[in-house]
Amino acid sequence: MNVHQSLTAARSVESLPVAPAPVANDAMVRFEAVSKVYPAYRDKPSVQALQDIDFAIPRGSITGVIGRSGAGKSSLVRLINGLEKPSSGRVVVDGRDVSALAGRELRLAQRSIGMIFQHFNLLSSRTAADNIALPLEIAGWSKADIAARVAELLELVGIADKYDRYPSELSGGQKQRIGIARALATRPNVLLSDEATSALDPQTTRSILDLLANINRELGVTIVLITHEMSVVRQLAKEVVVIDSGHIVERGHVAEIFTHPKHPVTQAFLSEVIGDSVPVSLASRLVPQPIVGGKAVIRLQILGTDAGDTIVARLARELSSDVAVLSARIDEIGGQHVGSLTLGVPGGEAAAIQAISYLTRQKFSAERLGYVA
């Protein structure tokens, strides 16, 4: 043993009893000036899938990546586990530059990065237990160790009774549980999820998301979650990255991003939650001119004000008249209210102006849609 080796050995022994403290700013994954170009081939032009990607995914976090189809989400996660190489820049995972690895070294690094897929990607020729065992066989574990680990994982994902079933005998939710168990088999510290719930119904989606949240809490696995479903980000993620045409257009805490959406893509995703369309029955009755004895229709957005739940009562008090709720949709994102209300305020233009100015003073964004009888 040379001096250098003995020094490292001494240090690692010393540091053993101290668990690696989860530092808030400690990055599990770091993108450094990353671009990804798929080169032109035959009649297909080259595609710039990602450009100037520079951000970090905190250790132990659940980070959502959202964007439209073709935005570059899959390319982004495939760079993390080395399925793709960046055209320029570096991707550092757990302190190791994955983009510089190849061959055996890359394959070793990949064992500490798990991935789950939209269509589960289970081997149809293997039972549930044997599917979970696959990464362990590949990593060269002994039969006994594999059996013990697989039993543990089946328990963890709650399908212990299905161990000898083939994928064709299982439901989508059960298949994804196997996918999750398989991804966690080699005890990775990052779990990548590419649209893992997109093929599932809402109820099953919820149970899978709960499982992922548990895994993050109990095992401290950092989760990167690609999705085009706002509800997934809302339920699970703390951090969100919005990408569009290969660029990161917004990122930050989920509550912050969705209460102050700046980019049109973020706004579009948000409108999935708050619903920016007026109910058809109401829209058909709307007229641009005030109606005697009718109401002004005002729509307000609730983005992160925790006083959102009392605004109707306060507006009624301010106007000294009854305020009708014509439609409402309020949800919670990262502990903040997000939604929209369509209100009917008795009166004409003056009433509408008074209501909007009050709401604006109260930091709501409000607009007049028209009038109804």
Added chain:
Amino acid sequence: MSRELINLIIQATGESLFMVSVAALVAASFGVPIGVFLATSRRGELFAAPAANSILGVIVNATRSTPFIILVVAIIPFTRLIAGTSIGSGAAIVPLTIAAAPFIARLVEAAIREVDGGLIETASSFGASPLQIVFKVLIPEALPGLVLALTLAVVSLLGYSAMVGAVGGGGLGDLGIRYGYQRFMPEMMLAVVVVLIALVQTVQTAGDYLARRVNRRVRHR
């Protein structure tokens, strides 16, 4: 039919089975790896080697498009080199193998290409080497298709083996021609055809059964 003729049929059946099984085994041991390579060596694939893929593809196609009887005659020097002789059942195995290997390679290629590309990506994502992907993912997942491919190859070999009779290869085809046609014994011709039909049926039924057994893509009760 006399005892003697029945013995001739039994002997010829034995020769045919010998030629076909040895040729099938040797052809499969070349054809399966070649097929796997053809299925995984185009641009961007597991063992990407587009040039080798094209060249091998041309050779495979050339062999497959050569009529069998011409192949038999054309490779007589090669057959002599390998078998020491160019007549008899042993020698006939050489052209049978050379005809069957590319056929098997193409069928194997097709079966392997049927495997969902997502599975390759999945295995790569947890650090499988290309060889591990072949043995742990591609071959097990393609197994029903591979079984059917080999079944088809054996059936075709039974047909080809009847042809090598024409060049002194022995076997059922030889018997049918020599007795049924040249000595004008229609009952012999009929017997040979019946035995061949029975063999083909048996092989096909067994292959279908096996393929169904190893297919986990559908539920079976």
